[in-house]
Amino acid sequence: MSLHVWWIYxxxxxLISATPGPNMLHVMTQSIAHGPRRALATMAGLMSAVLLCLVASALGLGAVLKASPRLxxxxxxxxxxxxxxxxxxxxxxxxxxPDGTPARSRSDGALYATGLLTGLSNPKLIVFAAALFPQFIDMTRPFWTQLAILIASFVAIESFWYAMYALGGAHLARWLAPANRQRLFNRGTALLFIGFGGALLGARA
Structure with missing residues (x-):
């Protein structure tokens, strides 16, 4: 995997992590209800779920890809x-x-467990990782080293956006309240996704 390909990844x-989704909205609502510091337990639970999904996707992925270049x-x-x-x-x-109701004061363990279950409720992450990783892995180079870099990069970026949503969740929710701003944000994100998908057609991992 070249540096250029890694930067594309x-x-x-x-961009994908920045897009509001169940995990980010959960971080936001927990930060509003309990404060950014208490939301660290929620973020830890969500990140544990992400790691479990990524590792589950990676198990067997290398053998399958090496045995079938067409796949x-x-x-x-x-x-x-x-x-x-x-x-x-x-x-x-x-x-x-979204209708987020502030929760009562809860222990860090409860916040962690809720975050873990929220993250695990989206099994599409495993399919997403299995579809995304092969585009950036050079099969002529060590597979597991490249996979470790991809997972570490994913975790670092996801953690960054968790922190951003926790610290600025209340302001972001207020700014996105008008329907026209939400629509512009959604469509801008859509164009970025589609444009990136088109760019990947010309990139070889």
């Missing part, structure tokens, strides 16, 4: 299609503020 994950290419193109689908979904996303 980092850019894609950065490698199919997964690569499936990843492109998935990014385009994310763009279409973002473009068509309805506007409106």
């Amino acid at each position: 980092v850019t894609a994950v950065f 490698f290419d199919l997964l690569r193109y499936a990843g492109v299609a998935y990014l385009v689908w994310l763009g279409i979904k973002a473009w068509r996303a309805p506007v409106g503020v």
